[in-house]
Amino acid sequence: MALLKLSSTLSTSAVSVVLSPPRSSSPASLTAHSNALSWKRSSLPSQASPLLSTMSSRALPSGVASPCASQATGVSAKLADDSSAPHETKGVKVQSGEGGLTKVVLSSPDGSNEAQVYLFGACITSWKTSDGKDLLFVRPDAIFTGQKPISGGIPHCFPQFGPGPIQQHGFARNMLWVIESAQSDDETTTLVLSLQPSDYSRKIWLHEFSNTYKIVLGVDKLTTELTVKNTDTNPFSFTAALHSYFRADISKTSVAGLKGCTKLDKPYEDPANPIQGLEDRNVIEFPGFVDTMYKNTPDELLLDNGLGTKISVRNDGWTDAVLWNPHLTLNSSYKDFVCVENAQLVPVELQPGESWTAKQYLNPV
Numbered sequence: 058m059a060l061l062k063l064s065s066t067l068s069t070s071a072v073s074v075v076l077s078p079p080r081s082s083s084p085a086s087l088t089a090h091s092n093a094l095s096w097k098r099s100s101l102p103s104q105a106s107p108l109l110s111t112m113s114s115r116a117l118p119s120g121v122a123s124p125c126a127s128q129a130t131g132v133s134a135k136l137a138d139d140s141s142a143p144h145e146t147k148g149v150k151v152q153s154g155e156g157g158l159t160k161v162v163l164s165s166p167d168g169s170n171e172a173q174v175y176l177f178g179a180c181i182t183s184w185k186t187s188d189g190k191d192l193l194f195v196r197p198d199a200i201f202t203g204q205k206p207i208s209g210g211i212p213h214c215f216p217q218f219g220p221g222p223i224q225q226h227g228f229a230r231n232m233l234w235v236i237e238s239a240q241s242d243d244e245t246t247t248l249v250l251s252l253q254p255s256d257y258s259r260k261i262w263l264h265e266f267s268n269t270y271k272i273v274l275g276v277d278k279l280t281t282e283l284t285v286k287n288t289d290t291n292p293f294s295f296t297a298a299l300h301s302y303f304r305a306d307i308s309k310t311s312v313a314g315l316k317g318c319t320k321l322d323k324p325y326e327d328p329a330n331p332i333q334g335l336e337d338r339n340v341i342e343f344p345g346f347v348d349t350m351y352k353n354t355p356d357e358l359l360l361d362n363g364l365g366t367k368i369s370v371r372n373d374g375w376t377d378a379v380l381w382n383p384h385l386t387l388n389s390s391y392k393d394f395v396c397v398e399n400a401q402l403v404p405v406e407l408q409p410g411e412s413w414t415a416k417q418y419l420n421p422v
């Protein structure tokens with residue numbers, strides 16, 4: 058019988074969430090169907106599951122420094138001393154990744170697609186489609202120490218996109234998310250992560266929230282669904298984005314679908330004073346520095362990555378979009394990626410108990 062075993066040698070006790078057969082004392086439950094397997098974190102106290110608790114945000118230090126600096130020890134993000142190799146289950150493997158940070162490797166049920174997700178930032182760093190191409194990009198200057206956000210893949214900006222009252226792009230991309238459940242069926246493999254406030258987040262943003270991030274990998278389809286729930290006794294508002302880095306040949310890259318949208322161009326020399334305009338191009342190219350926010354964007358953009366793949370960037374619930382290529386300000390890699398970001402730039406206000414959900418659907422066309 059198939060097992061889903063998430064194991065870690067963090068601290069002294071090897072941690073296993075072994076799900077065959079389900080035991081009442083286990084912090085998880087297993088549901089096996091004909092050709093399916095699922096694992097779900099129970100509502101038991103976190104200490105019942107050392108893996109999950111050590112992977113949670115509790116070990117993040119409370120220091121609130123300048124953006125990205127020393128905000129995570131990194132220790133809690135690791136499968137330290139990974140002598141007991143993470144156990145495999147159908148479509149889901151928990152492994153020690155770059156810098157020892159914990160990553161989850163997802164495979165589509167037919168094995169044709171693979172995605173890698175770091176719990177630090179819930180960042181999808183890689184998505185290989187059935188032709189073997191990785192459509193995402195991680196910058197060569199990315200640091201996998203847990204001390205700053207991973208620069209690349211699909212990071213989260215929450216509860217703020219860009220600069221503002223709190224640190225640039227918020228804190229969700231430099232906190233440790235927790236595995237809530239994993240599941241596979243005939244067509245897809247699904248991983249659900251969650252993020253709760255910590256001492257660290259509360260020093261930046263004094264609100265109680267519960268975020269869930271569902272990642273669904275199918276054959277040449279990668280879907281994500283972010284839900285933000287206000288668990289506070291007061292209302293709060295937030296902005297957000299999926300700051301997606303796509304592999305590209307920037308000299309041949311283009312994005313279609315934004316004609317007619319209101320845009321705010323952030324000039325490199327004066328980013329604090331964006332220039333408002335109306336997008337009049339059918340197809341946007343990247344001959345130089347581009348940092349543009351688009352309002353009320355359509356449900357689908359088409360990215361031609363210049364490497365032979367066109368990618369549909371579709372959404373349900375993300376109201377806005379951002380295009381970014383740093384050009385010569387990031388000489389080491391600007392030629393190799395473009396950011397096409399589904400975003401929520403107009404603040405969403407949630408009353409206590411209310412939720413907001415937005416989905417992103419990526420697929421090569």
Ligand SMILES: O=P(O)(O)OC[C@H]1O[C@@H](O)[C@H](O)[C@@H](O)[C@@H]1O
Pocket residue numbers: 208209219226300323348349379380381396398
């Ligand atoms: O934080 P990162 O991954 O280096 O990205 C920074 C960039 O992120 C983009 O989303 C913004 O539009 C840019 O203004 C910003 O410079």
